[in-house]
Amino acid sequence: KRLGLMYELVDEPTGDPDLGDRVAVVTGPDALFSRTRRYGTAFARLLRTLAATGRGELTATVDDRGTERTLSLSDADPVAVPGTDPVVDVGYDSDVEREFATRFEALDLDWRLVREPDLLPVAGGAMVPDFAFEYEHADFRVYFEIVGFWTPSYVESKLAKLEAVDAELLVAVDRSLGVGEAVEAADHRVVRYDDRVRLKDVRDALRVHEERLAAESAADLPDELRPTEDAVAVETLAERHDVPESAVEDREFPEHRLVGRTLARPALLERLDEAIEPGQDLASVASVAAEHGIDAADSLLSALGYRVEWSGLSGGTVRRRE
Known part of the structure; x- marks a missing residue:
């Protein structure tokens, strides 16, 4: 490739x-x-x-x-290699692969997409999968192969390799080939597609592994989390413990309150409540909240008993919730 x-x-x-x-x-x-x-x-x-x-x-x-x-x-021939590297465009084998990679990488998931990751040994040769999904919180990857329309001999060769490969493999099969059952018979999970690979199908296939991996990665996470900061984002705390954000959200926070996607101490919320006045414009509240590590002003206002009275596209005004 x-x-x-x-x-x-x-x-x-x-x-x-x-x-x-x-x-x-x-x-x-x-x-x-x-x-x-x-x-x-x-x-x-x-x-x-x-x-x-x-x-x-x-x-x-x-x-x-x-x-x-x-x-x-x-190697015995006197062939010299120039000191500069050639221009190489790795690219993709098909528009289906390119389009899938573009859409998948736009998602905010706990999986990293790797292009042509490894050589997988098979009987009589090797196979290079199109992609691998690497889980960010554990040493685990799912290989991903897209089998599109090609010559009958190519498809036959591809099926033989899929039957021989011993790895966690997800296979997307062009429905027109009619070989989905043969791939499933080789004990690989299959998603079928017509013009494009559906992200939902791939997401569902990865979720089967994700639930187990998330539980394993969070096994050592305490039932109660006590961050030292007055305010800390759930994302930051998850990165600190190398676990998914969902694992952090499942824990108790005796010294903090969840405000949007941020954990904040009650004392900080009290100080912010004193600094906010009805009639204040939303932009100024957002600025004060950001200075204290809270990036969702609307969640903060809701937690403190305020609402926003919108004025078209010009912004909003803070009001006490009745």
Whole structure:
């Protein structure tokens, strides 16, 4: 997938113990359909990687303007690597992947999306999943593979790898392929899609793990939390204990009161109540609240028994709740 090329690892004796018995076969996606010379630049960049390794051999079939030739290179050849790195656009294999990644990363979840994270060993080769979801509060990841429309032989090869891989894997399958049942038979969780992968389906699949992981990460969290600050955000407290925010919210706060997404001491709330007067504009209240570590003025006013009388788009005025 790197450089827009396709890679397949196959078991093949090399006769050299230093090289091992695994060979990478590299092609361009369109080469599955017809002969093409469009991947020359990508292969040239790949040669830099090979030349920079300490040990390796390459054999390639080259279309020299209609004449088929064989190119052979090894670490014994005098190939020098320039000191500057080539421009590499990792990109995505499809618009479905790109669009999914953009939408998922816009969510505020406890999962980090990693592009092409690992090589997963399978019988006779390896598999590089499209993504991995890494849980922020534990050493746990769910691999994510998107199987879209491709040639029958490609789909067959993909299914064989999915059957062989031994990892926590979520698979999104283009419904038109009709292979969802085969993937489920390989003991992998499946979400089906038409034009785009639904975030809700992926979110539901991750939530199965999230509930268990959240409970495990919060196992050592005390039943009562007593922050030293007069006001502290739930998010800050969760980061401090390396747990999800939901775990913090489930605890008791003997010395604080939850105001919006902030824990505040009653004494601080009393001081703020004395500083707020009916008829004051909302902007000035928000400024005072922010100075004391509370970023939600509306939640503060509600907790103190106030309401906001709105005046169109110009702002609001603080009133006592009757």
